[in-house]
Amino acid sequence: QVQLQQSGPGLVRPSQTLSLSCVISGDSVSSNTAAWNWIRQSPSRGLQWLGRTYYRSKWGYDYAESLSDRIRITADTSKNQLSLQLNFVTPEDTAVYFCARGQENSAWYGSLGTMDVWGQGTLVTVSS
């Protein structure tokens, strides 16, 4: 059974960096059939995809265009985890942040874009 366990601070000061981690159990961050995503949810924006990392002989990264100058996603194979860094945060970055897995499946349309496993979510508030 695949599980994603998130951790990280719940309060970040404006202009600082938001950092979250997501430890994977039951799967591997370097799986060549998975993609590991970060998604956030707020009342104003709803559910918003932020970015993902995946391993296919080498690491690949995709980011939401609106955040591409502030976001970084990394994978740590020794800890089997993925991490999110979001720089220069503002109160608009206040949200619940989720990590989630997309898994290749030839029988599914858009399987890598289908989130079949989610972390528990972390509420991050940006405030001074």
Add this chain to the structure above:
Amino acid sequence: IQMTQSPSSLSASVGDRVTITCRAGQSISGYLNWYQQKPGKAPELLIHTASRLFNGVPSRFSASGSGTDFTLTISNLQPEDFATYFCQQSFSTPTITFGQGTRLEIK
């Protein structure tokens, strides 16, 4: 790709049948997923590929559609079904987008 759900909220009783609609801003073929979210929890996958039940999802959930118009139907509503439901397109993976959600409340 913009995803628009209707209604935004819905009241129903246990045993009722309800339908939620999702419209995509462009044709997405069958690249449509449905999720259920309960308060304080992460979304959970219910339906993928527009109409296929995910593992362990009860058969009272069904879905259909293709192109731009999709529906999720829940028959014989159970108490545990009162939650918020989201559609999501995977046509433009990795840039997936979600509908704004439909909150299903007990009447």
